[in-house]
Amino acid sequence: MMSPAKPLPSSLASRYHGWKATSFQENKAWYARLAQGGQHPRTMIISCCDSRVHATSIFGADTGDFFIHRNIANLVPPYAPNEDYHGTSAAVEYAITALGVTNLIVMGHSLCGGVQGCHDMCSGKAPALEEATSFVGRWMDILRPTYDKVSKEGGSDKEQVSRMEREGILASIENLMTFPFISERVESEELALHAVILDISDGTLEQYEPAAEKFIAI
Numbered sequence: 001m002m003s004p005a006k007p008l009p010s011s012l013a014s015r016y017h018g019w020k021a022t023s024f025q026e027n028k029a030w031y032a033r034l035a036q037g038g039q040h041p042r043t044m045i046i047s048c049c050d051s052r053v054h055a056t057s058i059f060g061a062d063t064g065d066f067f068i069h070r071n072i073a074n075l076v077p078p079y080a081p082n083e084d085y086h087g088t089s090a091a092v093e094y095a096i097t098a099l100g101v102t103n104l105i106v107m108g109h110s111l112c113g114g115v116q117g118c119h120d121m122c123s124g125k126a127p128a129l130e131e132a133t134s135f136v137g138r139w140m141d142i143l144r145p146t147y148d149k150v151s152k153e154g155g156s157d158k159e160q161v162s163r164m165e166r167e168g169i170l171a172s173i174e175n176l177m178t179f180p181f182i183s184e185r186v187e188s189e190e191l192a193l194h195a196v197i198l199d200i201s202d203g204t205l206e207q208y209e210p211a212a213e214k215f216i217a218i
């Protein structure tokens with residue numbers, strides 16, 4: 001059977017040619033060094049798939065700077081070695097044990113459709129997400145405990161979703177600590193975990209400050 005894969009739309013092909021002729025051409029030596037010497041990123045970022053979260057642009061990052069994993073709502077599941085497919089856990093394992101990154105940033109964002117979906121699902125407004133066949137719904141189960149917490153505290157749906165965005169980042173940090181190769185390195189101070197949230201409307205980046213027990217603008 002012939003593969004259903006098709007050539008790119010011409011608009012994308014011409015944008016690629018633009019990059020090859022300018023940015024790649026101008027930084028040829030840097031690309032060659034990365035190809036020959038391998039990648040040595042010091043930082044891993046876990047962010048949402050949302051097209052408005054542009055981590056490399058926010059930090060002015062160059063090719064080779066960040067090892068990035070994106071998934072719906074920037075979640076990390078708990079350590080669960082079994083025969084399932086674990087894309088996020090595999091990315092984390094490779095970054096830490098093979099590349100030896102020293103900073104791991106979980107970057108959440110405002111107006112996250114994934115977090116909103118989890119709130120809708122947990123509050124009974126999105127029964128389709130409760131189906132066993134919903135990949136998004138089952139992925140969002142990671143975030144379900146944060147709904148239980150924020151809904152008890154009350155407030156409007158909008159406020160609750162906003163708190164869930166922050167609680168979800170902290171839950172992912174806690175889940176990261178259930179991976180033995182992470183907790184060991186955090187304890188020996190070879191690895192630092194960071195929790196940040198981007199306001200996609202005004203560009204504010206907040207980071208979690210443990211002493212204050214809250215996210216504070218950088």
Ligand SMILES: [Zn+2]
Nearest residue numbers: 048050112113
């Ligand atoms: Zn999102």
